[in-house]
Amino acid sequence: MNKETRKKIATVISIYSILMAFSLLAAAHPTTADPALMRNGRSTVKPIHSVAATVETHPVPNAEDAADDSAIWIDPVDASRSAIIGTDKQGGIAVYDLAGNQIQYLPDGKMNNVDIRTGFLLGGQSVALVAASNRSDDTIALYRVNPSTRMLEDVAARRVKTVMAYGCCMYRSAKTGKFYYFVNDKFGQVEQWQLFDNGKGKVDARRVRRLKLATQVEGCVADDDLGYFYIGEENVGIWKYRAEPSGGRRRTLVDSTGPRGHLAADVEGLTIAYGKNGKGYLIASSQGNNSYVIYRREGRNRYVKTFQIIADNGIDEVGNTDGIDVTTANLGPAFPRGVFIAQDGLNEGANQNFKLVPWHLITGEDQP
Ligand code: CA
Ligand code: CA
Ligand code: CA
Ligand code: CA
Numbered sequence: 001m002n003k004e005t006r007k008k009i010a011t012v013i014s015i016y017s018i019l020m021a022f023s024l025l026a027a028a029h030p031t032t033a034d035p036a037l038m039r040n041g042r043s044t045v046k047p048i049h050s051v052a053a054t055v056e057t058h059p060v061p062n063a064e065d066a067a068d069d070s071a072i073w074i075d076p077v078d079a080s081r082s083a084i085i086g087t088d089k090q091g092g093i094a095v096y097d098l099a100g101n102q103i104q105y106l107p108d109g110k111m112n113n114v115d116i117r118t119g120f121l122l123g124g125q126s127v128a129l130v131a132a133s134n135r136s137d138d139t140i141a142l143y144r145v146n147p148s149t150r151m152l153e154d155v156a157a158r159r160v161k162t163v164m165a166y167g168c169c170m171y172r173s174a175k176t177g178k179f180y181y182f183v184n185d186k187f188g189q190v191e192q193w194q195l196f197d198n199g200k201g202k203v204d205a206r207r208v209r210r211l212k213l214a215t216q217v218e219g220c221v222a223d224d225d226l227g228y229f230y231i232g233e234e235n236v237g238i239w240k241y242r243a244e245p246s247g248g249r250r251r252t253l254v255d256s257t258g259p260r261g262h263l264a265a266d267v268e269g270l271t272i273a274y275g276k277n278g279k280g281y282l283i284a285s286s287q288g289n290n291s292y293v294i295y296r297r298e299g300r301n302r303y304v305k306t307f308q309i310i311a312d313n314g315i316d317e318v319g320n321t322d323g324i325d326v327t328t329a330n331l332g333p334a335f336p337r338g339v340f341i342a343q344d345g346l347n348e349g350a351n352q353n354f355k356l357v358p359w360h361l362i363t364g365e366d367q368p
Helices: 003-028 359-363
Strands: 048-052 067-073 083-088 092-097 102-106 111-122 125-134 139-145 152-154 168-172 179-184 189-197 203-212 217-223 228-233 237-242 251-256 267-274 280-286 291-296 303-310 324-327 339-344 353-358
Touching: 048 359, 067 125, 067 324, 067 339, 067 353, 083 111, 083 353, 092 111, 111 139, 111 179, 111 189, 125 168, 125 179, 179 217, 179 228, 217 280, 228 267, 237 267, 251 291, 280 324, 339 359, 353 359
Parallel strands: 048 303, 067 111, 111 168, 168 217, 217 267, 267 324
Antiparallel strands: 067 083, 083 092, 092 102, 111 125, 125 139, 139 152, 168 179, 179 189, 189 203, 217 228, 228 237, 237 251, 267 280, 280 291, 291 303, 324 339, 339 353
């Protein structure tokens, strides 16, 4: 090969790498120019805001698509000692501290989603109750958080068989004080179970309601104070039902996928940021464009904005997210206005994990 040919080849290679770098950047950072989000040549979404995680958890023990959903336990004595409970849907459930260190891992089954409610009376004691959907045997995994060790302790009275376990979430009725567990399967079937102390300090459940959606569902969340149950129909959008067992089948569509909405299928995790006086936000994982969509919690759940989690602080970007969770409680200097947690579908160089973003970076409020 002569000098001239080598030069030509080198030029072609460098142009090719520049083009590749641009296309990778475009793929990694979806913008409002995405044709799926355009209508009549105009974008239907406001600009996507970018934030970065400040903490990431240890990777889950199992490889491939394993980490899925999280729940936050707030230490009532010292909120900076709060913990994150994360599922590994290939085989267990883990607890992490706010620096991301794993405190506990229980290989109790293929835990898909997880949720938590405090103030559950168990054996005369007020406990933080954790419920997870166990896909190994389609049962409700039930734990209490031991506040001194921050570890999970099994409190299930028995293995309660539900519909084929997939998504799940909890509801504590402000009206009646009763606790509920919602679970769904991949065919759109939803069951609501009441959770109660069996009189021997263990938690049992009875089914109180059934719903049926047309296609695959998973992510769900209940608003305890306003009494609503939200569920994502993955290819369609977010539905809003009454959360009480007597709530019936009446529903409204909060937002949809495709050109009429702000979501890109699959609609995955849902969570609620509780504010004061019934205000706050409903947040959805819009998995198809690696972003998160924020709505008002109150009224008709008006669209607020869309954000993505980019790489920074030595932590890789977050995408292909399944479960999300949020709290607006002050968790100390690292998370003064709370924390948003997202499962990361591709944790560079390791198994999947969870990424933590200070909530005030998402709302744009200043630190207190
Ligand atoms: Ca996934
Ligand atoms: Ca959850
Ligand atoms: Ca899903
Ligand atoms: Ca990542």
